[in-house]
Amino acid sequence: MTEHRNILVCRGTGCVSSKSPLIMEELERQIKAAGLSNEVGVKQTGCHGFCQRGPIVVVEPEGIFYCEVKVEDVAEIVESHIKNGKVVERLLYTDPKSNEHIPHYRDIPFYKNQQRVILRNCGHIDPENIDDYISAGGYSGLKKALDKTQEGVIDEVMKSSLRGRGGAGFPAGKKWKLCRDAKGEPKYLICNADEGDPGAFMDRSILEADPHAVLEGMIIAAYAIGASKGYVYVRAEYPLAIQRLECALQQAEEHGFIGQNILETGLSFEIEIKRGAGAFVCGEETALMASIMGERGMPRPRPPFPAISGVWGKPTNINNVKTLASIPVIMSKGAEWFASIGTEGSTGTAVFALTGNIANSGLVEVPMGTELGKIIFDIGGGVPDGKALKAAQTGGPSGGCIPAEKKNIPVDYESLTSAGSIMGSGGLIVMDEETCMVDIAHYFLSFTQQESCGKCTPCRVGTKRMLEILEKIKGGEGKPGDLEKLEQLAWTVKNGSLCALGGTAPNPVLTTLRYFRDEYLQHIDNTRCPAQVCKGLIRYHINEEKCIGCGICASKCPVEAISGEKKQLHVIDEATCIKCGICFQSCPPKAKAVEKIDIEVIRAED
Amino acid sequence: MKDVVREIVNKHHNDPASLISILQEIQTEEGHLSEETIYEIAEALDISESKIYGVATFYTQFKFKKPGLHQIKICQGTACHVKGSNPLLDVLKSNLKIEPGDTTSDGNVSLERVACLGCCALAPVMVLDDEIHGKMTQDSTSEMLSSLKEKKSKEEDRD
Numbered sequence: 001m002t003e004h005r006n007i008l009v010c011r012g013t014g015c016v017s018s019k020s021p022l023i024m025e026e027l028e029r030q031i032k033a034a035g036l037s038n039e040v041g042v043k044q045t046g047c048h049g050f051c052q053r054g055p056i057v058v059v060e061p062e063g064i065f066y067c068e069v070k071v072e073d074v075a076e077i078v079e080s081h082i083k084n085g086k087v088v089e090r091l092l093y094t095d096p097k098s099n100e101h102i103p104h105y106r107d108i109p110f111y112k113n114q115q116r117v118i119l120r121n122c123g124h125i126d127p128e129n130i131d132d133y134i135s136a137g138g139y140s141g142l143k144k145a146l147d148k149t150q151e152g153v154i155d156e157v158m159k160s161s162l163r164g165r166g167g168a169g170f171p172a173g174k175k176w177k178l179c180r181d182a183k184g185e186p187k188y189l190i191c192n193a194d195e196g197d198p199g200a201f202m203d204r205s206i207l208e209a210d211p212h213a214v215l216e217g218m219i220i221a222a223y224a225i226g227a228s229k230g231y232v233y234v235r236a237e238y239p240l241a242i243q244r245l246e247c248a249l250q251q252a253e254e255h256g257f258i259g260q261n262i263l264e265t266g267l268s269f270e271i272e273i274k275r276g277a278g279a280f281v282c283g284e285e286t287a288l289m290a291s292i293m294g295e296r297g298m299p300r301p302r303p304p305f306p307a308i309s310g311v312w313g314k315p316t317n318i319n320n321v322k323t324l325a326s327i328p329v330i331m332s333k334g335a336e337w338f339a340s341i342g343t344e345g346s347t348g349t350a351v352f353a354l355t356g357n358i359a360n361s362g363l364v365e366v367p368m369g370t371e372l373g374k375i376i377f378d379i380g381g382g383v384p385d386g387k388a389l390k391a392a393q394t395g396g397p398s399g400g401c402i403p404a405e406k407k408n409i410p411v412d413y414e415s416l417t418s419a420g421s422i423m424g425s426g427g428l429i430v431m432d433e434e435t436c437m438v439d440i441a442h443y444f445l446s447f448t449q450q451e452s453c454g455k456c457t458p459c460r461v462g463t464k465r466m467l468e469i470l471e472k473i474k475g476g477e478g479k480p481g482d483l484e485k486l487e488q489l490a491w492t493v494k495n496g497s498l499c500a501l502g503g504t505a506p507n508p509v510l511t512t513l514r515y516f517r518d519e520y521l522q523h524i525d526n527t528r529c530p531a532q533v534c535k536g537l538i539r540y541h542i543n544e545e546k547c548i549g550c551g552i553c554a555s556k557c558p559v560e561a562i563s564g565e566k567k568q569l570h571v572i573d574e575a576t577c578i579k580c581g582i583c584f585q586s587c588p589p590k591a592k593a594v595e596k597i598d599i600e601v602i603r604a605e606d
Numbered sequence: 607m608k609d610v611v612r613e614i615v616n617k618h619h620n621d622p623a624s625l626i627s628i629l630q631e632i633q634t635e636e637g638h639l640s641e642e643t644i645y646e647i648a649e650a651l652d653i654s655e656s657k658i659y660g661v662a663t664f665y666t667q668f669k670f671k672k673p674g675l676h677q678i679k680i681c682q683g684t685a686c687h688v689k690g691s692n693p694l695l696d697v698l699k700s701n702l703k704i705e706p707g708d709t710t711s712d713g714n715v716s717l718e719r720v721a722c723l724g725c726c727a728l729a730p731v732m733v734l735d736d737e738i739h740g741k742m743t744q745d746s747t748s749e750m751l752s753s754l755k756e757k758k759s760k761e762e763d764r765d
Binding site: 013014016017050051052054060189195196197198199200201235236237238239274275276277278279280285291293294295297298302353355361362395396429435442445447451453508511539556558559566578580581582586 | 622623624625626627629632647661664665667668679682683684685686687688689690692693695696697700701721722723724725726727728729734736737739742744745748
């Protein structure tokens, strides 16, 4: 044991929820008790992005990756690995395909196939220690930027062709220039960390794992556009991210990176953290600005764009967390380096939150233009339990469903748009064959319908009427012509809405209609949900011949709809049954007596 | 005026532009925004109560009814939906005999639906009193509910 070792313990939200702070405490205690405190450090990090396998513990410099670690495992890690140099095999990542242990971080397929630019420090540095960030090259981008003129910084960002990572993909350099050229003082800079898309959590992870990268990006942007005040608008649902950000902000102030006369350059910039209060629409920039000013978060028509008239009527620049986190590396490594990654139209990398029916879920960063299938199969390990891929959904409620047969499309702004979806903020939800696309369309639309602020009629009323049609279809009451009505309404909402929430809300419906029309027609013409998901079209039944009378289903039924004596046939009372499907899931595999059956819908005469 | 209202409003320099932060901080202290509290904030900021209600009702974070002793939030994000959060909501609803947004009649538990908590890799996810519980199943949900009932009966025994 000659070299200095570090044991990294992930303390992102995911790993914290599976007790990683206790693991860290125990490691510290045992390392101290073993008299190894001088040779072995125990360090907290932010999210590694592989939350599903958490809590994650990494031993460096070897880069041994332990997953699903428990407090009880600490003794063995210390005794076997740290003291005797013998890796604890049972805690290593096991490849689901080959069933082999993979000891090294770099060899795990989930990481091996990624290129981490925005997530460069996530999982490697202590987010609450600015020195850790600085020794990883942090704040060197700021110093380089401050050596340039303000125009020089904007030129560099333009040359990198960086596009906004918030969803719309507007060129960041151009946005900065508009704000810089706008008349009015003071100017404001906003970091949009209101990550409201269900299924996206990369902004949270970046703020938790590498908050200084976002602050550094903000300071550079502030210098370039001449802003003196910045806001980070972050969701209240992300308490740990807020805490890390507050800590980073204080450290950056102490080090002279934020405040008056930054690094003796005469530049002054201060940052205030504003917590969101649970309104999805506040991710829209004009709504976000209203919220910062203490108002209802309702969008307003543009123009004027925020660059001309933003918060308090002053020129304001708004960028997403990932856009800002990209800025420091663009400054330190150069625009040409950044532009060499990805495709011509979409430079750099894309970060996805890969979730749903996928073997390896977590945060994934790949060069723009990577094939969708590569992300799902090579990095994500494919769909588990031998099921087939049905679709992938990108862009959250504003995006669309891409069918399995299009799995070879490259993920970049243009390709996703032409497939009817959007890049969005980066949610990538994988759906297997047991997913009903009508149900998914209904799910997203009910989300946007609830979140519609109600200001403009197409969005407020249009989404409501669309949802009613989908509810009818799901309940077996769909009529011929409903799909045409749905499409017509969808286009009205899309074209007539004031902001992007309404403008994109119909996308999940339109893409599922485009790629899965047959599935809709099955619901309408045959009153059948092929995936057997829609509750109105199925019922549960216990097979008389298969039931072994174990009573598990009856004990688990939340509404006591199942009756039967021990070792006797059990029966479901359909009048009481709420079709939650728990009996179906809990019936022992050897019996498989609970069946899901299509119901005969008796239609009311028109 | 309550001290807590005065302190928080003063901290924000009686500035109506900080209304959302003020409401958030007061709710953290008091658990909800009562009619009386809103009246006091209106006085302190010199704005109308209807203005405050207008803002507060817009955001789902703000509560106007006293929440239960324990709060369960069930995530309704996409990953959770795909991984079966709806059957778990059924379990919660039928066990607690309340709908989301309500509190049990004994004041012990309130149930809330939330849009994505950002822990999608651990779907389905619930939050019990600010502690995140991932990879929930029907069994772990039932366990969570019975632990809450046990806690309550222990507290009652103590009283």
